[in-house]
Amino acid sequence: DGGITQSPKYLFRKEGQNVTLSCEQNLNHDAMYWYRQDPGQGLRLIYYSQIVNDFQKGDIAEGYSVSREKKESFPLTVTSAQKNPTAFYLCASSILGESSYNSPLHFGNGTRLTVT
Amino acid sequence: DAKTTQPPSMDCAEGRAANLPCNHSTISGNEYVYWYRQIHSQGPQYIIHGLKNNETNEMASLIITEDRKSSTLILPHATLRDTAVYYCIVRLLFKPANAGGTSYGKLTFGQGTILTVHP
Numbered sequence: 248d249g250g251i252t253q254s255p256k257y258l259f260r261k262e263g264q265n266v267t268l269s270c271e272q273n274l275n276h277d278a279m280y281w282y283r284q285d286p287g288q289g290l291r292l293i294y295y296s297q298i299v300n301d302f303q304k305g306d307i308a309e310g311y312s313v314s315r316e317k318k319e320s321f322p323l324t325v326t327s328a329q330k331n332p333t334a335f336y337l338c339a340s341s342i343l344g345e346s347s348y349n350s351p352l353h354f355g356n357g358t359r360l361t362v363t
Numbered sequence: 364d365a366k367t368t369q370p371p372s373m374d375c376a377e378g379r380a381a382n383l384p385c386n387h388s389t390i391s392g393n394e395y396v397y398w399y400r401q402i403h404s405q406g407p408q409y410i411i412h413g414l415k416n417n418e419t420n421e422m423a424s425l426i427i428t429e430d431r432k433s434s435t436l437i438l439p440h441a442t443l444r445d446t447a448v449y450y451c452i453v454r455l456l457f458k459p460a461n462a463g464g465t466s467y468g469k470l471t472f473g474q475g476t477i478l479t480v481h482p
Contacts, residue, residue, distance in 0.1 A: 251406075282472075289450065289472030290407070337406050351397065352470055354406030 250274065253338050253355035260332075260362050268323045268358045270338035277343035279321035280352065283307065284335040293336075296321055297343060325360065332362045367451045372477040375445075381438040383476050385451030388432040395454050396427060397470065398436045400447040400478075407450065407472075410436065441480045450475040 251272045260266045272279065278297050282290040292305030296315040310329025315321055321340075325332045337357045342350040368386040375381040387396065395414050399407040411418055411425045413434070418425045424437040438445055452470050 253406075287474070289474050290470070291472075292470075335404075339406070351409035351412065352407075353409070356406045357404070359404070 251338055251340055251353055251355035253336075253358050255358060256356070258358055258360045260360070262362055263327045264362075265324055265326050266332075266360065266362075268325065268336055268338075268360070270321045270323065270355060271319055272321075272338075272340045272353075272355075273319060274340055274353060275318070276340035276353070277318070278341045279315065280339040280341075281305075281311075281313065281321070281323045282337040282339065284337060284357075290337060293323065325362075332360060335359050367453055367473050369449070369451050369473065369476045371474065372479070375438075375441045375478060375480050377443055377480055377482050378440055381441040381445065381478055381480065383436040383438075383449050383451075383478065384433065385436070386433045387451070387453050390431050390453050396425065396431075396434050397452045397454050398423070398425065399450045399452065399470075399472075400445075401450065401475070402447045410449075412454075441478075443480050443482065446478060446480045448475040448477050 254269045280295040281293040283293055284290050291307050293307055293311050294302055294305050294313045296302035299315050299318050302313050302315050310326055312324045335357050338355045339352040341352045395412050397412040398410040400410055401407045411420055411423050413425045413427055415427055415431060425434060427434045450472050454470055
């Protein structure tokens with residue numbers, strides 16, 4: 248089945264450590280996104296990428312970094328500089344191109360990160 | 364992105380139609396209305412989207428007012444599994460990277476409506 252896989256589902260880290268969240272898609276989508284969700288809140292965009300080796304900051308990029316070395320993969324690193332890293336992190340992807348101006352985003356099932 | 368306003372919560376009896384309203388009074392001509400839902404601890408699931416005409420698919424119907432300032436998502440026969448947070452989103456027109464410009468397929472999520480379907 249095609250889809251987006253985020254791993255692990257739950258992740259625990261000590262404060263001051265960097266941690267990398269995995270996101271892989273086999274949908275052949277060009278664009279990939281990272282969102283963060285806090286309890287009772289909507290989703291906020293962290294980073295997005297439209298093409299391999301290129302990515303752009305979203306609304307809350309501080310304390311995060313990403314890479315896009317392969318079309319299928321868009322890992323997110325939560326660095327020690329992120330002041331409130333405990334959250335639910337969601338990865339998404341979508342088609343790009345003239346015929347898909349309004350293609351919906353497909354989401355993974357998220358990684359819940361807890362930093363203590 | 365145009366801002367959307369939704370009621371924080373709604374209830375619906377199982378088997379009845381659930382009608383979820385959304386106001387988007389600042390929507391511009393090229394912005395689509397999207398609906399997603401999120402079941403607890405899962406990723407959001409796409410439901411439906413539309414521009415100005417009413418739309419229907421296997422999951423739901425979307426009714427957009429003539430002035431496009433509001434819309435209603437209709438789940439015709441709600442089941443217990445439809446209990447979720449429903450998000451109404453107005454999306455920027457997306458331009459591919461090779462067309463120039465820096466627009467992107469950003470979705471701005473508000474807090475949504477918690478729909479509870481009860482027996």
